[in-house]
Amino acid sequence: AEGVATEKLLNYYPDPKLWAQILGSLPQKKGFAADKYQLDLYRLRLATGNMRETNDYMEMAQLAAQAGYPEEGKQVVDKGMAAGLLGQGAEGARHKRLADLMVKKIAESKAAAAANEKAADEAKDGNAFVALGLANAFGGDAKKGVSQIEQGIAKGNLKRPEDAKLYLGLVYQLGGDSAKAQATWKTVKGTDGSADLARLWIIQSRAAKR
Known part of the structure; x- marks a missing residue:
């Protein structure tokens, strides 16, 4: 009940500290598949100003690349460098290697795109269409991303159909269409965490428009 009350507060006061409280407690929620949604939690943390540590950026970038989204990984590294948390001090060379790895993976991804x-x-x-759609959206082509995820949903037999809708909403948001993003997120009904994430994305999307 306390979590629900805090979440309602977020609608009126989308404060980074309140977001940190909600996102910090979400992995402990009964039924929430924290391992599966590690990258998704980082996405919300990034969007709500809750990337505090060097390791947050490093881990998120690596998770994104492992999941097949090197463009997202590169964006995370760039943001970490802009925030002064990456590229500095004794670990600076390691951070630069991570940035170089993302560039290499982006090139590999582009070379394999047609296949x-x-x-x-x-x-x-x-x-595969759902994964490709999200990758293309992070690469700057949200229109193609929407089309591919919709193709994936239409093809069916999805391992995680609720996630496909969660990511379709995210692609709409990346393309600047928050109304369609919110409408899509409202259709997410998963019980393992996807609906929780969709609900929080709706709150974040509304707050970002204010």
């Missing part, structure tokens, strides 16, 4: 799209087209399910 990956062909494989997604030939697949029996829509999972």
